[in-house]
Amino acid sequence: MDRVAIIGVGQSAFVRGYPGSIRELAFEGFKEALEDAKISVSDIGASIVCSAPEYDKQRSPSGVFAEYLGLTPQPTFYLESLCSSTSMGLRMAYSLVKSGLHDVVAVLGFQKMSEISSAESQERMGRGADIQWESPFGTMMPAYYAMFAKAHMEKYGTTLEDMALVRVKSATYGQVNEKALFRKPVALESFSDPEHFMSGPVSSPLRVGDCCANADGSSCLIVASEEKARSFSQKPVWILGLGAASASVNMSGRDIFTGLAVARQAGEQAYKMAGIEPKDVDVAEVHDCFTISEILAYEDLGFAEPGEGKDLIKGKETYREGSIPVNVDGGLLSKGHPIGATGGSQIRTIVLELRGEAGEMQVKDPKIGLVHNIGGVGLYGTVSILGRE
Amino acid sequence: MSKKKEIDDRFKRFGTVSFTSVTKVNDFIDQLDQGKVMGNRCVECGMVFFPPRADCYKCLASNMEWFEIKGTGKLVTYSKLKFAPVGFEDDLPYSIAVVDFGDCKIFGRIASDIPDEDVQIGMAMKTAANKLPSGQLNYVFTKA
Ligand SMILES: [Zn+2]
Numbered sequence: 156m157d158r159v160a161i162i163g164v165g166q167s168a169f170v171r172g173y174p175g176s177i178r179e180l181a182f183e184g185f186k187e188a189l190e191d192a193k194i195s196v197s198d199i200g201a202s203i204v205c206s207a208p209e210y211d212k213q214r215s216p217s218g219v220f221a222e223y224l225g226l227t228p229q230p231t232f233y234l235e236s237l238c239s240s241t242s243m244g245l246r247m248a249y250s251l252v253k254s255g256l257h258d259v260v261a262v263l264g265f266q267k268m269s270e271i272s273s274a275e276s277q278e279r280m281g282r283g284a285d286i287q288w289e290s291p292f293g294t295m296m297p298a299y300y301a302m303f304a305k306a307h308m309e310k311y312g313t314t315l316e317d318m319a320l321v322r323v324k325s326a327t328y329g330q331v332n333e334k335a336l337f338r339k340p341v342a343l344e345s346f347s348d349p350e351h352f353m354s355g356p357v358s359s360p361l362r363v364g365d366c367c368a369n370a371d372g373s374s375c376l377i378v379a380s381e382e383k384a385r386s387f388s389q390k391p392v393w394i395l396g397l398g399a400a401s402a403s404v405n406m407s408g409r410d411i412f413t414g415l416a417v418a419r420q421a422g423e424q425a426y427k428m429a430g431i432e433p434k435d436v437d438v439a440e441v442h443d444c445f446t447i448s449e450i451l452a453y454e455d456l457g458f459a460e461p462g463e464g465k466d467l468i469k470g471k472e473t474y475r476e477g478s479i480p481v482n483v484d485g486g487l488l489s490k491g492h493p494i495g496a497t498g499g500s501q502i503r504t505i506v507l508e509l510r511g512e513a514g515e516m517q518v519k520d521p522k523i524g525l526v527h528n529i530g531g532v533g534l535y536g537t538v539s540i541l542g543r544e
Numbered sequence: 545m546s547k548k549k550e551i552d553d554r555f556k557r558f559g560t561v562s563f564t565s566v567t568k569v570n571d572f573i574d575q576l577d578q579g580k581v582m583g584n585r586c587v588e589c590g591m592v593f594f595p596p597r598a599d600c601y602k603c604l605a606s607n608m609e610w611f612e613i614k615g616t617g618k619l620v621t622y623s624k625l626k627f628a629p630v631g632f633e634d635d636l637p638y639s640i641a642v643v644d645f646g647d648c649k650i651f652g653r654i655a656s657d658i659p660d661e662d663v664q665i666g667m668a669m670k671t672a673a674n675k676l677p678s679g680q681l682n683y684v685f686t687k688a
Binding site: 272302359407 | 555594638641665682
C-alpha cells in the first residue's frame with residue numbers, strides 16, 4: 156500500500172486575454188480537478204503552486220491562491236522550473252505523499268501571459284536562459300530551438316516539410332480539444348505559401364507555424380496515497396516512473412544539438428523506475444513547444460532511433476491510430492503554452508486517456524502513458540510514466 | 545563627508561543590452577575593449593572555462609587565470625533571427641551561433657558581414673572582439 160496515484164485532473168481553457176486575475180484563473184483548473192476527484196478542499200493536505208515567474212505583479216502567488224481556494228492553513232509553496240514547472244510539481248507531490256508527510260497534495264499550475272506583448276514575452280522567456288552571457292546577444296526561445304533544428308537537419312536530413320507535418324497533426328487534434336487555443340485545421344501547403352502567416356520567418360529555419368503561442372491557462376492535479384486513492388477514486392491512475400534532469404544553461408556547455416540530453420536522461424530514469432521499455436508506451440504527451448521539439452522527443456524517448464524521428468511523423472505512426480500516438484490533444488502547438496500550466500495539462504490528457512475518458516481524443520485501450528515536459532531549451536527535463544490498474 | 549563607494553559595473557557594457565552590471569569577472573570587459581576575447585582557467589586544477597567564471601566547481605578554488613581564445617573553431621549550429629526580443633529590434637536581422645574550439649565551446653553572434661550563403665555548419669571560424677555603434681562591446685564569429 157505505498158503506491159502514489161493521481162485521482163483528479165483539471166484545466167481551464169487555454170486562451171488569449173483571460174478576463175480575470177490569476178487567482179480566478181487558478182480557480183478554474185482547481186474546481187475541475189476537485190470535482191473530478193470528488194473530494195472537498197479540506198481533504199487536501201498541502202498545495203504546490205507552479206509557474207514561471209516574471210509574468211505577474213504578484214510575488215509569491217502560493218499564499219494568494221491558498222487563501223482564494225480555501226487551502227489555508229495547510230502548507231503551500233511555490234515551485235518553478237520554467238515550462239516544466241507542473242511536472243516537477245508532480246515529482247514533488249509524489250515525494251511528499253511517498254514520504255508520508257501528506258496523503259493528498261494539490262499541484263496547481265498557471266500562467267497569465269497575454270497582458271504583455273509577444274516581443275516582451277520573448278524577452279522575459281529569453282531571460283530563462285543565461286542572462287549574463289547569452290541574453291546580451293539578443294536571444295529568444297525560438298532562436299535556441301532553431302539551432303537544434305538546424306543541427307538536426309544538417310546531420311539527419313530532416314526537412315522543413317517533416318517539421319510542418321508535426322503542426323498538421325497537432326491541428327488535427329486541436330480541432331477536437333475544446334480546451335485548445337487553436338481549433339482550426341492547418342494545411343501543409345500553408346507552410347510553402349509565402350502569403351500565409353504560417354510560413355512567416357521567425358528564426359531560421361523555424362517559421363510561425365513551427366512555434367507554439369503564448370496563452371493564459373491553469374491546470375491542477377490531485378495526488379494521493381494508495382489508501383486515499385482507494386477510498387476516493389474509482390479509477391486511480393498510478394505514478395509508475397518519474398525521471399528528471401538538468402543541463403548547462405549556456406549553450407556553450409552542451410554536448411549535443413541534435414537532441415536534448417535532459418530528455419534522454421529523464422526518460423531512462425523513468426523507464427527504469429517503471430520497469431518498462433519505450434515500446435510499452437501506449438500513448439504519449441511530449442513537449443512540442445516547436446515542431447522540431449516533437450521530432451527530437453520521438454528520438455530522445457526511444458520511440459525512434461536518432462535521426463529517424465521524421466519517419467514516425469511521415470508514416471503517421473504518431474497519429475491516434477498509429478503505433479505510438481503522440482499529442483493527440485493538439486499538444487502545445489494547438490493548445491497554446493501557458494508555461495506553468497502546460498505540464499499539468501499534458502498529465503491531465505494522459506490521465507483521461509488511461510481512464511478511457513478522452514472523448515474524441517481517445518486512443519484505443521491504453522494501459523501505459525508517458526509525459527515528456529521540458530523547461531527552457533532542454534535546461535530542465537522531466538519524464539513521467541503513468542498507468543492504470 | 546564620506547565618499548560614495550565606487551561600484552564596479554563594467555559588465556553593463558556587454559552586448560546590445562546587458563542584464564548584469566556587477567560580476568567578479570569584469571576584467572573580461574576591459575580585455576574585450578582591447579580586442580581580446582578571453583576565457584579563464586583554474587590555476588589549482590586546470591579546468592578551462594568559457595564563459596569565464598570566478599569560481600571552480602571542480603576543486604572549489606577561486607584562483608583563475610585568463611587566456612585568450614585564439615585559433616579556429618568549427619561552427620556547430622546557428623540560427624538567423626527575423627524577430628527580436630524587446631531592446632534588440634535595431635540589430636535585426638542577426639545570427640546567433642555556437643562554435644567549438646576544442647577546449648571549449650562559445651556561444652555568440654556571427655559577424656553580420658558574412659553572406660548567408662557562406663555560412664555552413666562545420667565551417668572554420670574565429671572569435672573577434674567587436675564594438676557596437678552604441679559603444680557597447682560584444683564578440684562575433686568571423687570566417688577563419
Ligand atoms: Zn579547479
